[in-house]
Amino acid sequence: MIRVEGAVALVTGGNRGIGRAFVEELLAQGAAKVYAAARDPRDVEIGTPVRLDVTDPGQVAEAASACPDVNLLINNAGYHANQRLVLTDDHQAARDEMEVNFFGVLNMTRAFAPVLGANGGGAIANVLSVAGMVPAPFMGGYSPSKAAALWLSTISRAELEPQGTQVTALIVGSVDTRMAAHVDGAKENPRDIARAGLKAVERGENVADTDWMAVDARARAARDPARYERQLAKLLNAQTLRTTK
Template sequence: MSVVVALVTGGNRGIGQAFVEELREQGAKVYAGSRDPAAVQTPGAIPVELDITDPAQVAAAAAHCTDVNLLVNNAGIFLNRRLVQTDDPDTGRAEMEVNYFGTLNMTRAFAPVLGANGGGQIINVLSVAGIVPTAFMGGYSPAKAATLFLSGITRAELEPQGTKVTALIVGSVETRMSDHVDGRKEDPRDIARTGLKAAAKGEWTFDTDWMAVDARARLARDPVRYERSLGRLVHKTTLRTGRD
């Protein structure tokens, strides 16, 4: 792609805002999708009212942003409830609705736009919780796992039109969504910068940071032990939520 024209969902804070800032710094034209367009603060970014679970808003965005050749599916929600022994059975459905079906909505709507603009590229911002069952992340973990598979299916379906798809496996990042996580956290701009470089190289699935790489290694060495260690954490976390 010569001139990058990007749409970033959840572009008003966290990793989404970092992508908007990084892309603008690189000279790209950037539409920043947000449920509250007034919350988009990045200079030069074009705010777009966008709730990815709202078919009308998704369709309107696709009709308005017809020059997009890079779609960054970043918007997500984490409600931090147990999946089976839950006090609110609707949270698992809500996490799947945003993290999986919302991304699917955007992918379906923008596939023709990307195709018309030479194929373009999709970046799906995923999580370590999408490669290993993460009990303390309730419905978020299976939703991200589903979206990892969506990434591969999208790649296969859109290959004839030249659309590339990169799935980013992200560890702990300094955002509101990761308030429940202790220890080392990455700068969102580092994730955005690394993710864009991975996409430019044509990576299919890419671990963006130390936690993601470490998780992949632990999973390879002893998957049962690693999954069990994550499972124990479900009894030690407090309830905090976030949506980007």
């Protein structure tokens, strides 16, 4: 199992939100170095800036070459288009969400697997969502893309086990970030999510809920899946009514 203290980490989307919180928490817990990756490295205010668009294979390869000492990869970069999946005028939105949330994670995992293996195995943490555990109709293509990344986490764990690389899927609820600015209700502090996520990595957990909302949503879905699905559909319709008034 990997320890945060002394680790060399790379965080995608490390310039804001949960990504920045991971960078801050890693440094606070004694990580030796933290690469903060962003499309525009000028946006990075803490950590070692790295230019990286996870949907660009060339930039991903450059990052893997430029950061050969990484033993902890945190795939945090995400995209939520805030569009419906079927009844939408923007048919590109779901593809864009899949490109970042699934293929971006796959790109990074493929590129950094040899790096992690060369550095003793290390660990990968995929920052996912409760919307990837249970279908969330009000989150359009975001929910399917996070579900795909969840299965990717399981498959990656099996493939990379021989080289000693652990893979942890972090199930995140509602967090106080720019991506969730349109969401009503209580939201978690990003630093609390990062703290819980790093604990799960150090414990070597396969799948870990990072907050109360994630735990509660998964429990309610498990108790009565049909009822939970109806509640989510009602939430979608209620949102639609608010936006069309």
